[in-house]
Amino acid sequence: xxxxxxxGKLNQVTGDAKIWLGHLTDNSKTAYSGTADKLxxxxxxxxxxxxxxxEKAKNAFETKTEExxxxxxxxxxxxxxxxxxxxxxxxxxxxxxxxxxxxxxQDEAHTQIREFMSxx
Numbered sequence: 604x605x606x607x608x609x610x611g612k613l614n615q616v617t618g619d620a621k622i623w624l625g626h627l628t629d630n631s632k633t634a635y636s637g638t639a640d641k642l643x644x645x646x647x648x649x650x651x652x653x654x655x656x657x658e659k660a661k662n663a664f665e666t667k668t669e670e671x672x673x674x675x676x677x678x679x680x681x682x683x684x685x686x687x688x689x690x691x692x693x694x695x696x697x698x699x700x701x702x703x704x705x706x707x708x709q710d711e712a713h714t715q716i717r718e719f720m721s722x723x
Contacts, residue, residue: 605655611648614640671723678719681705 618641625634672687681704690697694716701712 605651605658607647607651607654609651611644611646611651614644614647616644618642618644667723674719679704 618637618639621637621640622634623637625631625637675687675690676682676684679701682700686700686704690700694713697716698709698712701707701715702709705712707715
């Protein structure tokens with residue numbers, strides 16, 4: 604649970620308490636304030652949920668990127684870590700590296716990359 608999720612839930616509970624107290628004491632200002640707190644809490648929690656989803660997706664992407672980079676170095680063992688960093692998702696850079704390191708034609712390099720990427 605991230606900060607926004609926690610604070611959102613806390614604001615919702617605070618809002619519920621104010622609404623209850625406002626109805627109990629027949630104080631519409633307190634009840635209105637509770638409704639505002641509850642709404643603020645819902646928005647904060649939704650923001651926190653979106654942040655959590657983003658972090659999860661970011662971590663999955665980073666893990667997948669690392670996995671792909673490791674697989675590249677396994678398949679093309681002449682590639683150095685620096686070569687893989689230079690590729691950085693560029694199809695053309697990837698093809699140029701294969702051409703240079705393995706004496707392949709442009710078409711052969713493209714075919715190898717397509718075959719390799721088809722498993723992801």
